[in-house]
Amino acid sequence: MRIYISADMEGISGVTNPDYLQPGEPNYEYGRSLMEHNVNAVIEAAWESGATEIVVADSHGSGNNLRLSRLHAAATLISGFPREHYMMSGLDANFSAVFFVGYHARHGTPGVLSHAYWFKNMTVNGIDVGEIGFNAIYAGMLGVPLALVTGDDRAAEETKLLMPDVVTAVVKHALSRTAARCLSLEQSRKEIAERTTEAMGRLADFTPLKVALPAEVSIEFFHSGQAELVLGIAGTIRHPNSTVVTYIAEDAASFYRTMETMATLANTARFF
């Protein structure tokens, strides 16, 4: 059983505001240690439940948050940026399942640090998705099911709406976009371990999230400058008088890569 873990930071235990998220911010060093705590809880439980290989993709910011020296010895670590299919880098059809650790609700919802890459909204074939949905669809295109999501209660809710069978571990309850009631680290570890063991125990039950191909992806940006920037990508169409840009994805690779390029470009034009 090969397990792929995509680890983000906004849905990690105790992380409640941007002070935890970027190098140089006052709580960043603490935040990355909390991320290691949650990721290690998943690795340990997955390993004890029979995983034969565990790959962790550090999928927050520039992908350099998890320190190899502090990661559970059973896993290998994908680190750094840029890399193809960023949050899902290295995933292939031979994995049994993907786990999302420290994930968060999409932009516009009241989840802790809610957002979706650098976009206001994303839809795939008309369905609203955030990072949970988009990345699960990408994994589904490769034939790999999502089995576990850890994060706040809003991330769990968003997961269940799209994929009711996926196991969720709630480590904090959102009070606002930048406040939460947090489980203690020991309670988090226990919850994550139990939910991971549950997911590992019924891996055969999960089905890959499937969407019709070619898939139509619509990205809504925060301002027209971002929409104008991404029109340099072949195959993009801008909706008149809006900040929405659409592309058609024929396969998994173009589905993710086009979005990833849009996110990278949008991040260079944050002025609004």
Ligand SMILES: [Zn+2]
């Ligand atoms: Zn993140």
